[in-house]
Amino acid sequence: MTTYSSRKITQRTAFTFLTLATVITVVPVLFIIIYTIVKGGGALTWDFLVQFPSQAGKAGGILPAIIGTFYLMLGTLVFALPIGVLAGIYLTEYAKDNWLTRLINLAIINLAGVPSIVFGLFGLSVFVMAFHFGLSLLAASLTLACQALAMVITTSREALLSVPREYREGSLAIGVTRWQTVRHIVLPQAMPGIITGAVLAISRAAGETAPILIVGAAFLLPALPTSPLDQFMALPYHLYTVSAHVPNMPKETVWGVALVLLIVVLSFDILAAAIRIKTRMRK
Amino acid sequence: MSINLNVPEMSNKPIDKCVTKLKVENASLYYGSFQALRKITLEIPSCAITAIIGPSGCGKSTLLRLFNRMNDLISGVKVEGNVELDGISIYDSKIDVTELRKRVGMVFQKPNPFPMSVTENVAFGPKRHGVKNRGELDEIVEKSLKQAALWDEVKDKLGQSGLALSGGQQQRLCIARVLAVEPEVILMDEPCSALDPVATLKIEDLMRNLAADYTIIIVTHNMQQAARVSDTAAFMMMESDRAGVLVEYGPTAQLFTNPKDKRTEDYITGRFG
Ligand SMILES: Nc1ncnc2c1ncn2[C@@H]1O[C@H](COP(=O)(O)OP(=O)(O)O)[C@@H](O)[C@H]1O
Ligand SMILES: [Mg+2]
Numbered sequence: 001m002t003t004y005s006s007r008k009i010t011q012r013t014a015f016t017f018l019t020l021a022t023v024i025t026v027v028p029v030l031f032i033i034i035y036t037i038v039k040g041g042g043a044l045t046w047d048f049l050v051q052f053p054s055q056a057g058k059a060g061g062i063l064p065a066i067i068g069t070f071y072l073m074l075g076t077l078v079f080a081l082p083i084g085v086l087a088g089i090y091l092t093e094y095a096k097d098n099w100l101t102r103l104i105n106l107a108i109i110n111l112a113g114v115p116s117i118v119f120g121l122f123g124l125s126v127f128v129m130a131f132h133f134g135l136s137l138l139a140a141s142l143t144l145a146c147q148a149l150a151m152v153i154t155t156s157r158e159a160l161l162s163v164p165r166e167y168r169e170g171s172l173a174i175g176v177t178r179w180q181t182v183r184h185i186v187l188p189q190a191m192p193g194i195i196t197g198a199v200l201a202i203s204r205a206a207g208e209t210a211p212i213l214i215v216g217a218a219f220l221l222p223a224l225p226t227s228p229l230d231q232f233m234a235l236p237y238h239l240y241t242v243s244a245h246v247p248n249m250p251k252e253t254v255w256g257v258a259l260v261l262l263i264v265v266l267s268f269d270i271l272a273a274a275i276r277i278k279t280r281m282r283k
Numbered sequence: 284m285s286i287n288l289n290v291p292e293m294s295n296k297p298i299d300k301c302v303t304k305l306k307v308e309n310a311s312l313y314y315g316s317f318q319a320l321r322k323i324t325l326e327i328p329s330c331a332i333t334a335i336i337g338p339s340g341c342g343k344s345t346l347l348r349l350f351n352r353m354n355d356l357i358s359g360v361k362v363e364g365n366v367e368l369d370g371i372s373i374y375d376s377k378i379d380v381t382e383l384r385k386r387v388g389m390v391f392q393k394p395n396p397f398p399m400s401v402t403e404n405v406a407f408g409p410k411r412h413g414v415k416n417r418g419e420l421d422e423i424v425e426k427s428l429k430q431a432a433l434w435d436e437v438k439d440k441l442g443q444s445g446l447a448l449s450g451g452q453q454q455r456l457c458i459a460r461v462l463a464v465e466p467e468v469i470l471m472d473e474p475c476s477a478l479d480p481v482a483t484l485k486i487e488d489l490m491r492n493l494a495a496d497y498t499i500i501i502v503t504h505n506m507q508q509a510a511r512v513s514d515t516a517a518f519m520m521m522e523s524d525r526a527g528v529l530v531e532y533g534p535t536a537q538l539f540t541n542p543k544d545k546r547t548e549d550y551i552t553g554r555f556g
Contacts, residue, residue, distance in 0.1 A: 096358055166395035170457065173353060174408040174464045175385030184411065185397060 033266075036259050043256025053220060057242045058249060062257055064224055068137075068217075068232035069206050069264060071225065075141025076148050076205045081198050083145075084152025088194075091153070092160040093182050111150035119147045120211030128215055135216035138228040143215050144208060148201040155197020159190035192279035196272045203268035207261065209236040219245075235261040301328035304468060304498040305350055310364035312345055312354065312527070319345045320527035322364065325517060329467075332490060332499045334513035334535065336506065338550070341519045342527035343502040347470050350500065351387040352380050368468070385412065388461035389470040393477050394453035396445030396460070401428075401437050404445040404456055408464035423463050431459035432489050451482025455489065462493075469493065471501040475508065487512050506551060510539050518547045 051061030095101040123143025133139040163186045171181040217237040225232045239257045242249050305327040312320040319342045327333050335343045348354045349366055352373065366373050373383055385408075396404050405424045406414075414420055424441070428434040433455040437448070445456050454474055461469055471490075475483040490499055490512050503509050509516055516535040520528050531538060531547045542548040 164395075166391065166393060167397055169353070169356075169389075169391065170395045170397065170460070171407070172356070173351065173384055173389035173391075174461055174466075175381045175383070175388075176408060176411045177381050180411045184407070189398060 033262065036255060036262055040252060040255030040257070040259035043250075043252045044259060048256060049260070052222075053238075056220065056246050057238065058246065058253065062235070062238060062260065064221055064233040065235045065238040065257070066260065066264075067224055068234040069236075069261075071137055071232060072141060072144060072212070072234055073202045073206050073268075075137060075228070076144040077198060077202050079142055079145035080148040080152045080201060084149050084198070084201075085156050085194055087149075087153045088156025088160055089182060089187075092157050093178065093186065108150055108153050112154065114147075115210075116147060116208055117210040117214075119143055120214045122146065123211060123215040134229060135218075135231050136229045137216060137225050137232045140212045140216045140232070140234075141228075143211050144205040147208070147211065148205050151201040151204070152194075152198055155200070156190070156194045159193025159197065160186060162193065163189040192275050196275050199268050199272040199275070203265045203272070206268070207236055207265050209240050212237055213240075235264065301330045303327070304329035304369065305500075306365075306367040306370075307349070308365040308367075310349060310362065310366055312342075312349065312363075313361040314357065315359040318525075318527060320349070321525065321529075323527070323529045325529065325532045327498065327500060328515065329498045330495060331514040332494050332501060332512050334509035334516040335500065335502045335519060336504065336509045336516060337519035337530075338521065339504060340526060341521040343504075343519055344472050345527065346517075346519065346529075347389075347472055347500060347502050350468065350470055351384050351389055353384075353389065355380065385464050386466055387468040387470060388464060388466035390454070390457050390461060390472070390474050392473040394450055394457055396448070396453050396456050398444065398446055400442050401445050401448070401456060402441045405459050405463045408460060412464060424459075427459040427463040428456075430462050430493070431455045432485065432492070433459055449482070451478050451485055454478060454482070454486060458486075458489065466497070468498040468500065471499065473502050473504065475503070475505070483508070506539075510535060518542075518544075518550065520546060520550070 048061045049066065050063050052063055053065075054060035091101065091104065095104075120143060123139055123146070127133045127139035127142045128135060131139075133142070167185050167189070168181055171185050172178070176184075212234055216231050217234045218231040219233070219238065219241045221231060221233055235257065239254070239261060242257060243254045303326045307323050307325050307327075310320055310323045311318060323346060335346060337343055345354065349362070350368075350373075354360045354362070362374055368383070368387065372378075397407060399407075402421075402424050405427050406420045409420060409423050414423065425434065428437060433452060436452060437443075437456075440447075445453065448456060454477075458469075458474075475486050478486065487508065490501065493499060494514075501509075501512065513535045515533065516538045517532040518530045518538060520530050522528065531542060531544045533543075538547060539551060542551065
């Protein structure tokens, strides 16, 4: 009897602590979201979304920053997705398990840990200067793509590895080539996982400030970028500047920018979660 | 103790009518430094069912995978000796492995239909091998499912996922998938070990029907099954530190009723007694 009830107490305690831990992780996130909505909700008008800024961002809207951020996400996706998926396919389906492969894997894991400002510096010297792309959307997209690559490769690999080996064997055993097997069996199965990873990676890229700061983001531009070689505005950089460098900035406008950025990033995170849940239900 | 082997009449058909389909000469296989096959020599007749029997871990699956080079997929595998299909060495560097696997199909221990419809499962191989015409594909699908004795059960749910079928149906779907690419040899690695007795008997019937047109090699740890379906049988063993020894090879009836090797006799009687 004693052991039974003492075990019950242990279980209760463990349960309480686990619940507490969950609450502790969720509360700050919710708090940040609610706080941002309360502080910045008032600034969120239609004009704010569709107008150019005026008076150093104190008035007008943030349209070019929103557009610039979407361009950046698109550019990051265009470069990071195909390269990341192909690298993932190579590493899971083709590469032999030898020291070189292990070295590459190690490099990819460590790539994810490189501070984003270092990517920025790399982008500045390689894409901006060496490749002569200048301070531009193209250079910034490539820089963010380098950073996103680690995540796209890692999630692609996980998605590919989760496809049962039996499917591959069944296909190879009827004389189907390795590439056809990847293309028609493995990839379709892994696609939801790959897409989820890519969406998370670009949503993270959308929030980056440090790297784009030095490879092409501008505070105020008179027009939207018309070519990949133009400079651009972006939400996180705009937020940084209006909050740190513009005197007498209305607080509500600052929080309004933060809210828009949060909505952009979170909606992509939710999209990723939705894809994951939908495919899990299908299985 | 008398052993009722219940060897079917078909098993006694004269094998000398057949030609040698696969010939193994002094074949050894290593997983890294571990030797899993030891100088195996045997000839597999066409139009017959050959069973490979023996305790688990003795190298049956390894020997089976030697015939379609599935062992190649495992890194660190080394093959010595000679394996011929219709007199041509299949480990020759000039051999196209995908072409070989088209001729030598394989059915696995655990049914592994692809996560797609019944039709798509069967059409998968022909499609990848260049059949594009829908009508032609439908014909292949129907023919293969009929050959695999599955048509009547699935003809109304061809669009359903292959994974929704019962275990026995899934395994016959996998057989249909192999038949669809018109192989000459069908390898089966314990195809019934995940199935109930009724489903097992269905697959055995199916094998007997296919035996007229295909060379079939089946790995099984079920003695009764080997006795029921096979014409020839190979008994493999492992000793304390040695796997992959072929002990005896010959007509099934002889191997079961009058084994030449003491170890074969011990194994068979041990299993039945
Ligand atoms: N991929 C592998 N790597 C190393 N050893 C293996 C591998 N596959 C099988 N073996 C070893 O080879 C021997 C034969 O295996 P297998 O052919 O699967 O036996 P069986 O099918 O008769 O049970 C076993 O001892 C097993 O441990
Ligand atoms: Mg086996």
